[in-house]
Amino acid sequence: MPNVSDDVGARLTPAGRRLLDAASDLFYRRGIHAVGVDLIADTAGTTKKTLYDRFGSKDALVALYLQRRAQRWQAFVLDHLARNAPEPGLKRVLAVFDALEAWMDHYDRGCGFVNAHAEITDADHPALPVIRAEKHWVLDLYTQLVDEAGFEPAAPLGRQLTLVHEGATVARTVGGQPDALDVARSTARTLLDRAAG
Amino acid sequence: MPNVSDDVGARLTPAGRRLLDAASDLFYRRGIHAVGVDLIADTAGTTKKTLYDRFGSKDALVALYLQRRAQRWQAFVLDHLARNAPEPGLKRVLAVFDALEAWMDHYDRGCGFVNAHAEITDADHPALPVIRAEKHWVLDLYTQLVDEAGFEPAAPLGRQLTLVHEGATVARTVGGQPDALDVARSTARTLLDRAAG
DNA sequence: AGGTAACCATACCGGTTAGTATACTGTCAG
């Protein structure tokens, strides 16, 4: 079952929170390599000293940025499902695509995890497990929702819907197709319809 | 109709060719921001002077890298189709996913265009039109193949298959699912089956 | 013979990179 733990930034000091907020915004909008620690410290209204006292390294800060982003994204989806489609079934599965569309209305630079993965080449980077975990969470979410909706076996259908989900994200941002999520929903409906038939 | 023009690097001088070769490999494997012009020149066994004499700027070199990558990818797909599924029909549509899988056997860092898009934030960057064009080419390819296979209307089905295509690329690399293309093929088969029914 | 394109080598420019060092101020708890 998808689970969302406590907020990553909950135990941070005020300056630490400002740093993580500034870094998150800058990393997502301008990329990781393009944003230096000096800019992060200046934007947060503090100093590099405090940044390294709190987070130890830029890589750790990057990992924390993605960890908190994953938590917020997951909480957003679960909240959307609870509000709009609380009962198991086909409608609840399709509501994930609505949640993705609503999420992307606030973020126009695509998937922060895919983007981070593009910039990280070091196999030991602490952000890599976070990225993998987020992708796994989406797969598990679809698989579980499909299972709860009564489809059997659920795993293959969950994997198919995950492809559509990721493809829609790329098509909308990189491909420049504003209505990519309409296509995704129609695709998902067809796949679910077929599996039910 | 998908078209592939002459090789981008055809008119380059020997040193220019070495520079573009080195830059292409480095940009794809390590990312754009992480690779400096000094490293490119050293790897190519030449100097920065020659790099700027030939290409004018790093941005222009990036655009050329993506342009040539798009040409090679497109030629690879069309060649694969001509060899393995020369006749219009369902098999020819599905063969694109085989081509994608074969292509990705050589490249383990995902879609170079999605990765480049993640690093480029300047709206005036000369590489952006190249990225858009590549994504558009894939969409046109699927739409045309579906049309030639007799599906009507072809456009919606082409868009659906494009989502599956992009999603499989992300799932295989970022998601760490080695068999993502098996899922993509089964998904595509279902969608085509459904549209034919 | 003279021009030109291609190339190599080196040095330089101002600015930025991640990360560390030093020194000082405030607050709060034992």
Add this chain to the structure above:
DNA sequence: CTGACAGTATACTAACCGGTATGGTTACCT
């Protein structure tokens, strides 16, 4: 009272960034 913690401010390192400048050497073309 004292030590620990959070913070600010500034300076510093050594390396790297994209881009430019200077100067010289081939080779080919007219």
